[in-house]
Amino acid sequence: MKYVKVDWDPELHGFRTDARDYVAALPELKDELPEGARAFAADAGHYDYASDRCVKDLELADITLPTTTMAGPGTAVVAYRPNRWKHTAGLRVEYTGVTHFSVDYEASIDWMEAITVLLDEVLPHEDGIEHRTELTDATITVRCADLTATWVSLP
Structure with a gap:
């Protein structure tokens, strides 16, 4: 990712995550993002770990x-x-006009019950946006026209 930092810390035996550089750059970036991506990235709770x-x-x-x-x-x-x-709802992200979709998966965390989100980053791209999501065992990269993120109750 360009601004968001996600690193394994062997002394901590866990991940260190830091979105401060992205949050600082977001006011300049958000005007280049389409409506759905802008709303998702700029949501007040998006990078607030307590939210x-x-x-x-x-x-x-x-x-x-x-x-x-x-x-x-x-x-x-x-x-x-x-x-x-932590959460009262799940998240559904729908990507429209997808030109690239990849999951880079490497099973390396054997003590986790689920693959979880560490952090993500939405950046302007010639196709519209690039949304990269760092997970405990994988990275999802999507280039598309826009996205719609909806918080939903899941079964």
């Missing part, structure tokens, strides 16, 4: 891969379950 609207610690629940049709790029969805100790 139930913070993405940190959400648990990966489901991925629906994009399909491209003759009409053009497709839609992808990533759903996250709430962390029972």
Whole structure:
């Protein structure tokens, strides 16, 4: 990621996360983001670890891969379950006009019950945006026209 820092700390036996550089850059970046991405990235609770609207610690629940049709790029969805100790709702992120979708997965954390969000970053891109989400065992990268993030109750 360009601004957000996510690093494994062997002494801590855990991850160090820091979104302060991204939050500081966001006022300049947000005018270049489409409406849905701007609303999601600039939400007051997004990087507030004490907020139930913070993405940190959400648990990966489901991925629906994009399909491209003759009409053009497709839609992808990533759903996250709430962390029972922190969140009151899960998060559903729908990506429209997807031109790139990848999951870089490396099973390395064997003490976690779920793959959880460490932090994410939304940046302007020639396709619209690039949304990168760092998870405990993977990185999801999506380039698309825009995204819609909805906090929802999940079963």
